[in-house]
Amino acid sequence: MLETKIWPVEEMVHEDEFTDRVELLRELDQWVKAIGRMGSWSTALMAPRRIGKTVLLDRLVNTVFFKPEYQVAPFYFKMTREKRTLREFLLEYATTFFRQYLAYCEQDAALFRNKPIELKELLTYQTTHKAGIMAQKSIEAFLKRYNRHGDEDALIHWDAFICEPEQLASYTNIRVAVIIDEFQDMKFYIYNMSQELMD
Secondary structure, three states: OOOOOOOOOOOOOOHHHOOOOHHHHHHHHHHHHHHOOOOOOOOOOOOOOOOOHHHHHHHHHHHHHOOHHHOEEEEEEEOOOOOEEHHHHHHHHHHHHHHHHHHHHHOOHHHHOOOOOOHHHHHHOOOOOHHHHHHHHHHHHHHHHHHHOOHHHHHHHHHHHOOHHHHHHHHHOOEEEEEEEOHHHHHHHEEOOOHHHHO
């Protein structure tokens, strides 16, 4: 019986149709690998819509996820065109980050793609990996702060959280490749105000 491999990200393009991107994918793979030794700079893929940037990023994440020797966890966040408060976005962003970080540490592709899981549920996820245990401690601290403050402190909380990948890396030596698809939409769909003011 054939065993089906679970990929972290479901790809929308079949392997045979993924053409003319091999060299770019190789360059991005090397970019991720260099993050492990802090030898990469931020990079951006810019092209008109419908050119295949998302397909390329999907493939990149699926490729580097199964390379634990890189010591670089891919954090892949796909922005949606849905209006939300900064506080709501922060919880979604943090949940996605911690879920994917734990998934990389344990090489658990099913966890990586388990979007319905809540952040507090990740506290009970069984991990023996040093970085995974450290991530769970960070989740506890995040939830305490998040539940203690409202929309008025969301920006301060966001500013603190965006340093989390670096902070975890400094304790665990597992670096993070932050990959955000449709990054530009953050400017138009995330509001630093309460839900009542948005309505």
